[in-house]
Amino acid sequence: MRDYDEITAFLGEWGPFQILTFLLLSLSVFPNGFGGMSIVFVGDIPEHRCFIPGNLNLSEAWMNRTIPLEQAQGKLQYSKCRRYRLDVIRNLSEIFPDPDSVNISEVEQEPCLDGWVYSKDQYISTIVSEWDLVCNDDWKMPFSMSIYFLGVLVGSLVSGMLSDRFGRKAVLFGTMAVQTSFNVLQVFSSSWEIFCLINFLIGIGQISNYVAAFVLGSELLGKSIRITYCTLGIGISYACGYMFLPLVAYFIRSWQVLLLTLSLVGLMYIPLWWFIYESPRWLLSKGRVQEAEAIFQHIAKKNGLTLPEVLFNDLELESIKDKNIKSFPISHLVKTHNIRSITIISLIVWLILAIGYYGLSLNTPNLHGDDYLNCFFAGAIEIPANLAAWLFLQKFSRKLSLSGSLFFGGIVLFFIQLIPPSVSILATVLVMVGKLANTCAFTIIYTYTAELYATVIRNTGVGVSLMASRLGSILSPYFLFLGVYYEFLPYILMGSLTILSAILILLLPETNNFPLPNTIDQMQRMKGFKSACNHRYYLNTNEMATEVNCVAIKNEEI
Structure with a gap:
């Protein structure tokens, strides 16, 4: 029986509709680049x-x-x-x-x-000078960052459920509205406590918008475009938003005016409502067949194609619905020794990656040199990082690409402490190189984690991994805070943990050039972990069914 991608293959992979959707959905991620990082300037500590x-x-x-x-x-x-x-x-x-x-x-x-x-040399005001977040109250500054990431964690938990219930498009634009409106409200915060509360709500909207755009693009675009969209499309748009932040902050030195200016960017996205369409796959899963067919009609017209008289028969529609509603409880992530080991390693690596990424991103004011240039370079470095990740995903081993990126990034961070003060510019360069490697790894791990888990637990596995990364982002400001006691301590800790994660990745199975597992029995075994199954299952590769016996792959990495 045909699946959704096979049925809709006649629409093409890269027509005018797909190009427009690719560009607009990528553009919708632009505010995410500066939304979470604005605290770099809004919360900087003046002399x-x-x-x-x-x-x-x-x-x-x-x-x-x-x-x-x-x-x-x-x-x-x-x-x-x-x-x-x-x-x-x-x-x-x-x-x-x-x-x-x-x-x-x-x-x-x-x-x-x-x-x-x-001092007024660099800033007219920041939240630090506004509410005296120094000395005995210096803990409030990293807490302001962590409360935002706590909102991101909550957003990670609810965004998937909201998207499945109300639709990808509704959640995408709804959360963009949340971001914009609460950013405006934050400008009028009367106290640090109110600022933190609104920051928490902004964090919820920020990640929900990102996830909705990620899922909607993955479902609207064809197989051959999805990796490009998830790496280059979203990644480069995010990086451009990141680079936009220091350009605006350079000319606006008051935290209130800066936040207001950045928040008004969200108003530019209102017209996109009429150009971005709901996911037909989601509509079909909800039984809204006529709405899905209307979108197919529009795509066919936009691409100069003719819609077949009958797209889905009743059996195929029921199959699509079943695939979308069938799920397994979270306990399946630890049910067997093999899956439990994959899950534990994934959680550790995701947590460490988030600590490294956000730790390096938020550390911009502590680097030698101009803060605005350093922040711009920190954003610009993500463009070659995403290009490298895209190349690795297309051509090379997932495991070795991810482990190599992490190991290289960890070594670079670990040796920053050896740079003498007389060449401090070299330390800044090494931080940027470390961030490049970390960003590359962060992009690769999305795809790698999705390929490790079977279809029936893939969303759960990726979702739990994302939660681990949110915990890492909550902890990251306090890693920077350790620099108060020893300047290089954050780099030593982040570098050591990153090298540890690179070693752990080598224990996972390779997934490149292997078909995605549909059932738990089809998940690849970690090297050295025995398989208890004796039955046979099928791997579909190049439209050919290859019979594989579980016993034959016992104790082997495939």
Whole structure:
């Protein structure tokens, strides 16, 4: 019996309709590139020091001595969180006009009781200067990032269910509206707590939009275009959105105006409603045959083709419905020793990848050089990374491509600590190279994970893996926070974990040039794990049925 792709093959793979759909759906991902990364500038920490009230009547010489000097990251600088006791300083200034005649270092210190003064050299304002997220409250800055990624985690859980219930198109545009409207509301946040709450809601909309575009494109486009769409289409559009962020932020130095400007970009996507169509596959699964056939009619007309009189017979329609509603519980991911091992390794690798990707992306302000150029390069580097991933997926082993990318990226990060301060630009280059390798691996693992799991548990397996990556993104800001204690500690940890994930990948089976498994019994066995099955199953390759006995592949990697 024919499947959906075979029945609709007459529509072609790359006609005018597919080209337009490819471009528009890729374009819909553009705001995702700057949506999650805007915190790089919105939440950057300006140079700051304790505020000294002007009513102390101190001379300029004494004013300059009210802040103690302390060693930080190998250099002497003014304290950001402490000052000398002002009552003592005032008494000393009345007795000794010249502060150099007094050993001020012995004066007792106190916290910044009157607030802070923030440098205006780079920013007019950020949320840090708005709500004093420094010193004892410095934990609030990484928490602001983590709460966004917590929203992304929740969005990952609900987006699939919403998409299956209400349709891919409705969720795509609905979540884009959520992003735009809550970004506007965030501009008017009256407190840090309100900002975090809205950031959580934006995170829900951001990932739901991305997933809906990913699924809708995969279902509207043909087999030969799907990998290109999921790597080059979505990946490059995301990277362009990423590069757009520093270009806007360079000219807009106030966090409120920056967020408002970025949020208004979402209004440009309203006209796309009339050019992007619902997934016919989803419509058929819901029994809405006439609506699906109307879309097929439009595609055929757009591509200059004639629609057959009968597309689906009753038996084929029932088969499509069954395939869409049939699912297995999450317990099947740990039901057998082989699948359990694949799942555990996948979860670990996805979590580490997310820590590395978001850790490097959010670390832009801490790099040497210009923040805006560094952020632009961090986005631009994703274009060759996606091109490399597309090439690897087309031509080479999934396992070796993924493991090699991770190993290379981990080694690069691990050795950043060896770069001397005199050539700090080289450290920034290595960070960018590490991000290239990490982004390439992140793109490959989507396809690889989907190919590892059988059809009946594929959505569940990929969904659980995505949840692990969201947990990694929640943890990533705190990896950066460790840099307060030792500048290179985040790179050492991320590099070591990335190398560990590269080793774990080598334990998984290869999937390139093997047909997708439909049943759990057809899932490939990890090397060294015995198979208990004795029955035979079929692998369809090049329209030929090849009979394979499970016993023959025991203890082997296929």
